[in-house]
Amino acid sequence: MNDAQRLPSYTLVVSCPDRVGIVAAVSRFVADRGGSLTESNHHTDVAQGWFFMRNVISAKSLSVSLKEFRDEFAPLAEELGMSWNLRDNNQLQRVVILASHASHCLADILHRWKSSDLACQIPCVISNHENLRSMVEWHGIPFHHVPVPKEDKSEAFRQVSEIIERHRAETIVLARYMQIIPPQLCSEYAGRLINIHHSFLPSFIGANPYLRAYERGVKLIGATCHYVTEDLDEGPIIEQDVIRVNHSCDKDDMVRLGRDVEQSVLSRGLRYHLEDRVIVRGNRTVVFTS
Amino acid sequence: MNDAQRLPSYTLVVSCPDRVGIVAAVSRFVADRGGSLTESNHHTDVAQGWFFMRNVISAKSLSVSLKEFRDEFAPLAEELGMSWNLRDNNQLQRVVILASHASHCLADILHRWKSSDLACQIPCVISNHENLRSMVEWHGIPFHHVPVPKEDKSEAFRQVSEIIERHRAETIVLARYMQIIPPQLCSEYAGRLINIHHSFLPSFIGANPYLRAYERGVKLIGATCHYVTEDLDEGPIIEQDVIRVNHSCDKDDMVRLGRDVEQSVLSRGLRYHLEDRVIVRGNRTVVFTS
């Protein structure tokens, strides 16, 4: 699954109205330039008449440069009405992480990053608390403390946005940030802003999901990784998972057990996003996991 | 876990306000009568100050009859403010099943019953359709067809209730019955009326959960076995489970995959209920699964 990331490679992702011959056209285009496919996934949404494709192409097999590939592919893409993206997998994405007081999701991402399990750059971490500074800085990553006062959050988010821009973040991760993002930033970072919600959405949208799960007496609790939109906890879902609980679990136990699900769901969702496995259409996602 | 069902045994289930000495008193009571415990589970809900216990007692180890046990236990139970129940596990519960058009949950229960995997009697099956008659009758079980006309359902439910009473059902199972049970029957059969809902509650309460799951783009779908109360899909949850889906699943695929979860969740929930593993308190359940 990851060979593509290990050797120089490009990932081509396209989506467009479905019609006969798209696969033929795209794969012919790649083959004509010597391109060897190490991964290839297609999906046709028959009901919606929409086509999705992800190809990982061995870089050294190609007879053209990335720029030439792009220039030559553009007319074909236009002809087929494609949304498309071609990424050089050697250019690691820049990911800015926002955290609050809780450490588990952030610690998990930082460890995966440090041990080269998650291929990205992390130019900085932003938090509204100071308590995680030492952990972040031990990893050699700058830490920005931006308090978010309850009475007026606009200046704080102006600062947050400025830091994100300054670090040229391509992806922003809310690692249990616990703050509602202003609508303007949601739309500005549409498809690039990833949240982990501590419930199996659409159950327990909003605050205190574990308490409400406890009170409802559910037998499984979960977590949801999704793109953030202006509608709280309503954005396109990337990944979800659950864990079993029972009557002996009080609310604190659920919080503790839930942490493990949160961090694994977030790290999987983030990986899918970074490897260009996720394509959003409407409020649903295509996720080519293998 | 099932030894109790294999050898003659009694199951004693109690719940009461928590205080020091309950376990001592109950287990002393049993030991004084020679009772050998083959299973014993306790739970203390510390927050609510409530105690729950389930004991399976080897029948042949006891020096007293079931009636004597009951008569002698009653004063202790009263002293401790207990709700309690003592069942002779050789007396199989009478379970009436209500089904509609879909066969999978009913077929699963009938097969488990026929192969002695589920210890109960099934005096009859009631359906608002005729299509499952042959399957039921092949199992040697009477089949009652009670159509439920849209315009006026009261006469139908009068008949359903009459059949349930006539067969002296202790437990009633809605095996994808797809009809809303009148409030009066819900309260009459409180704690004895079990439903399988085809979603992971509280997600997608009500109609068409698979369609709504599809539209929301969830990555897991589920099913919930619960006691029926007057509030639709809001009763105490006995068991839940989920299965993974992805973008390649359309709504019909979800229906198909969901069937497997529905039948396994219902059969597990029914088993727990029949083995007196479930204790309801408020809208939550204690389920002693092992």
Add this chain to the structure above:
Amino acid sequence: MNDAQRLPSYTLVVSCPDRVGIVAAVSRFVADRGGSLTESNHHTDVAQGWFFMRNVISAKSLSVSLKEFRDEFAPLAEELGMSWNLRDNNQLQRVVILASHASHCLADILHRWKSSDLACQIPCVISNHENLRSMVEWHGIPFHHVPVPKEDKSEAFRQVSEIIERHRAETIVLARYMQIIPPQLCSEYAGRLINIHHSFLPSFIGANPYLRAYERGVKLIGATCHYVTEDLDEGPIIEQDVIRVNHSCDKDDMVRLGRDVEQSVLSRGLRYHLEDRVIVRGNRTVVFTS
């Protein structure tokens, strides 16, 4: 996932040495004949240099007949060194099931077949016991009783083979048949003979896996659906799954819990096989599950 099965469609499965341009050549071939792809999966085994593809093609979109498609595709397949197969999904496969005394796997398959959940024909069931005759015949399927005497099994397997041949079975399913298949039949039916083993292989190869799982004290038990080869329980694995057990489970509980895993793993594995989602290479399988 199943739209393909619902509308007239063909499934084209190919595997061959990997090289640049295979996808282009095959998809161009299909597109040139108007073929609309409703499902398409590729896999490149980079280490082995081998390519695998499965396409589901809408039948009515094609401008050529199935025979013409085959005739015209053959030269391309030969040029690329392909193993390939093209199936008309309207021609349901003929599946003969062998069972012994236990009913659960057989009952599950028969119910799925009867409720049109599993698309195949079942021309007959063969068993070395009589006890499942009534269940099979209620489904309208001929039942053949072929006892397998311990002292000499060769005549029994001659009969079994004759029945399989007479019914022109394409796929043979061992639904907990509990008999070792003679090597000659294993090789004759290579890639068409499917077994369910009641352990998570390679753990507990051979007899009494649940007893050995109990004795080893494992915390999960499982089941494995695999193609049968001459080496007992060593054939290519199609599907596996597990279920949690604990110290309160004795060996009989494991047998009971295991039955659910066995039947779900077998039915999933059989579905993948019938939908041509499984490609065997060496002792490993590619399974395009979505």
Add this chain to the structure above:
Amino acid sequence: MNDAQRLPSYTLVVSCPDRVGIVAAVSRFVADRGGSLTESNHHTDVAQGWFFMRNVISAKSLSVSLKEFRDEFAPLAEELGMSWNLRDNNQLQRVVILASHASHCLADILHRWKSSDLACQIPCVISNHENLRSMVEWHGIPFHHVPVPKEDKSEAFRQVSEIIERHRAETIVLARYMQIIPPQLCSEYAGRLINIHHSFLPSFIGANPYLRAYERGVKLIGATCHYVTEDLDEGPIIEQDVIRVNHSCDKDDMVRLGRDVEQSVLSRGLRYHLEDRVIVRGNRTVVFTS
């Protein structure tokens, strides 16, 4: 589940030959001293005639000191032939961790420890490599580098043992230590030495389990947390889990996916051990998970 750890409490664990009246005697003993049970689990192994019990007793409810409880309980325990242990949960266990080059299990344990998710002391970490020193020391924990030369490991293990003794470790964790522990240490630390093996035992005992899983073509890979005995990977199993893989996973992918299972299985197993939820009998364990 964890209330016991939050308030001062004692955990009493007993096992003994089964007979009538054990629960009564023990719970009477506790109740007579005012002891309030916040958790209580029993298990009777009917086949072996053996009884297991774990009680968590609120410390402040008791009218006697820990020493008095022990002194007074001893005669009862002797009468019933009990193995027993009473722990003051405020006295955190001393856990020494041995690691090699891989960081994931160690990082996970250290993070849980630092965020008070895992209640223990970690007096030091021992490794045969230097690469994890900085991570360990950042947590404020001493790091001992003890190289283990291939030609003669006895001196290294003498040092390891000396460090373990010096730090008065009650529990020793092999967090992917990758060295075979000498038989003498295995027996010296019997029931206190915990390993994580990177396969679903008994599959793939010994070296290179992921490679062998890949070659066998299994559809799930797993990990096993077990007590170490002299027989490699054959000790009593505490916890296991699995994760799904498919044909697109090469051996490196399995290693990567397996890491997540390894660390979650190890941390769960270690938690069960530290909370005295695990009782070993023969080569099997009773694990009171709730």
